[in-house]
Amino acid sequence: MLIGKPSAIPSSEITPLGAYRQFLSRRRFLRGAVAAGAVALAADRVAQVIEPDKVAFAETRLQTVSSPLTTTGEQLTSFADITHYNNFYEFGVDKGDPAKNAGGLPTRPWTVKVEGKVAKPLTFDIDDLLKLRPLEDRVYRHRCVEAWSMVIPWVGYSLSEFIKQCDPLPSAKYVQFLSYYDHHVEKWSGESTIYWPYSEGLRMDEALNPLTLLTFGLYGETLPNQDGAPVRIVIPWKYGFKSAKSVVTVRFVEKQPSTTWNDMAPDEYGFYSNVNPSVDHPRWSQKRERRIGLPFYAQWRETLMFNGYGDQVASMYQGMNLRKYY
Numbered sequence: 420m421l422i423g424k425p426s427a428i429p430s431s432e433i434t435p436l437g438a439y440r441q442f443l444s445r446r447r448f449l450r451g452a453v454a455a456g457a458v459a460l461a462a463d464r465v466a467q468v469i470e471p472d473k474v475a476f477a478e479t480r481l482q483t484v485s486s487p488l489t490t491t492g493e494q495l496t497s498f499a500d501i502t503h504y505n506n507f508y509e510f511g512v513d514k515g516d517p518a519k520n521a522g523g524l525p526t527r528p529w530t531v532k533v534e535g536k537v538a539k540p541l542t543f544d545i546d547d548l549l550k551l552r553p554l555e556d557r558v559y560r561h562r563c564v565e566a567w568s569m570v571i572p573w574v575g576y577s578l579s580e581f582i583k584q585c586d587p588l589p590s591a592k593y594v595q596f597l598s599y600y601d602h603h604v605e606k607w608s609g610e611s612t613i614y615w616p617y618s619e620g621l622r623m624d625e626a627l628n629p630l631t632l633l634t635f636g637l638y639g640e641t642l643p644n645q646d647g648a649p650v651r652i653v654i655p656w657k658y659g660f661k662s663a664k665s666v667v668t669v670r671f672v673e674k675q676p677s678t679t680w681n682d683m684a685p686d687e688y689g690f691y692s693n694v695n696p697s698v699d700h701p702r703w704s705q706k707r708e709r710r711i712g713l714p715f716y717a718q719w720r721e722t723l724m725f726n727g728y729g730d731q732v733a734s735m736y737q738g739m740n741l742r743k744y745y
């Protein structure tokens with residue numbers, strides 16, 4: 420996988436969402452004041468770090484309910500880090516690129532096509548999907564294969580609720596997710612050697628596991644474009660690349676589908692890609708991870724098997740050799 424630069428945002432700049440928003444409106448006000456002098460200079464210095472005007476975040480607050488499946492007790496990663504330290508190779512290869520470049524992703528109108536082994540092919544409008552089930556606040560640990568991690572307050576509902584609406588046939592053993600792809604919009608996609616559209620997949624039982632989240636938002640608001648607007652998948656016990664962003668097609672299939680990273684480098688990125696500290700990536704260790712946004716002395720921690728979600732997911736892999744099926 421392409422390894423990006425370390426976060427450009429020092430931890431001293433980390434703010435929770437509310438403070439970040441206050442900062443934005445304060446900055447807008449300051450920009451209007453011609454004679455803002457030294458104060459404006461100071462604001463601009465901060466702005467160079469988080470570049471709010473280039474952030475493609477949405478403004479829409481979502482109605483949410485709390486969820487019993489939330490992970491508690493860990494400090495949330497700041498909104499600034501979650502939205503400025505991204506992998507979204509359609510919009511560039513550096514961690515800061517998606518925040519700068521994803522503004523043009525056309526998130527309305529947006530439909531999700533359902534095809535393959537289903538009673539009949541369907542198309543869902545994103546606004547109907549948003550209303551299908553109550554939206555839950557779910558805090559999950561987010562572990563990237565590159566050995567960094569975050570704690571993210573996502574908004575969504577279990578993918579299983581959506582799958583019920585799709586009426587898959589008994590022959591549907593896997594689900595494939597395809598991301599939006601238009602090289603006119605995603606001009607930066609040529610910078611990486613990825614095969615497009617971005618494709619990921621799950622075994623049916625993994626897709627039906629209640630933890631697998633059809634995700635529409637974070638920090639209580641619709642997803643910023645760089646985080647996979649308007650809808651993405653989140654699978655908290657797997658490495659982050661399994662979570663396809665900006666999904667336009669859900670395909671039910673009989674055989675294990677081809678997936679982007681597994682196709683490109685099968686020795687490095689397995690189809691399962693469950694977080695597993697005892698199976699190293701060929702080029703680096705997976706035993707530890709760096710929590711983005713924490714002070715330097717507190718960043719490194721042990722990686723947990725299944726990213727700490729073993730109680731909910733380990734039974735799906737009973738009897739499987741997880742070294743072979745990494």
Ligand code: MTE
Pocket residue numbers: 504505506507508509561563564598599617645646647658659660661662663664665
């Ligand atoms: N989905 C698409 N369409 N394109 C991508 O490049 N990157 C993946 C995954 N989903 C990617 C994608 C990778 S490598 C990771 S680690 C996560 O998204 C990153 O999600 P985040 O930017 O919200 O942290």
